[in-house]
Amino acid sequence: MGYAVREYVTEDEPSWLRCRVLSFLGTALFDNVLPAKPKVSGAELVAVDGEVVVGILDLAVDGELASIETIAVHPDHQHRGIGGALLSHARTRARDLGATTLDAWTRDDPPTLRWYRAMGFSESEHYVHVIADHYSSAEEPARAVVPRPGLRTVRAFLHADLADEARLRREFARVHVCRRFAMSLRGELAGGGDDVDHRAVAQDGHRQR
């Protein structure tokens, strides 16, 4: 069956959540689960196959910067061009809302990285996500944080510099390299990454997810 891209409506929420969680299941974001759809400032796009949401793209727009908050295609519907179609709509919407740069943050799944590169994004701003988890190794939490008296750390999520990646991988079972993908929306050929505004991140490190 074919699919159509349209605006998200409230009735889509259960199907939207199911699509998101199933899409992330086989990726480094497998435990990034939402119980309710967040609102975003830019655009909320869905690809539907009949009544079923098979692809989602949430876009937040802040001045000249448009950020993909979520992009996910149901695993049974990947490699049909749905991700590309959602992106194409998002680029148009971002430009219409005055954005000149489109970006997204993601971890280190090779197929996802290939997809962003193939779509014309350029890569920058690498840093490390560390998940220190008692159930991976009882010593992990104590390697990461010192808890307040009376508290025991079971799991901690931390950011670190890329330079420390190798050491952190020796100390913790779950380490991801997070990175920014960005593309310029200026001009008709928006795929070129040459004039991407990297200052948006360099001046504002807290945008790291």
Ligand SMILES: CC(C)(COP(=O)(O)OP(=O)(O)OC[C@H]1O[C@@H](n2cnc3c(N)ncnc32)[C@H](O)[C@@H]1OP(=O)(O)O)[C@@H](O)C(=O)NCCC(=O)NCCS
């Ligand atoms: C990354 C992701 C959104 C891509 O969505 P998708 O719908 O599979 O993407 P597309 O179909 O547009 O492109 C994927 C591939 O299918 C190919 N393709 C596009 N249309 C096609 C078609 N009609 N028939 C066959 N293949 C097709 C593309 O050329 C591309 O090939 P490549 O991987 O060799 O570059 C999707 O894989 C996904 O949801 N991944 C898990 C969640 C995730 O990691 N999200 C990003 C977190 S930030």
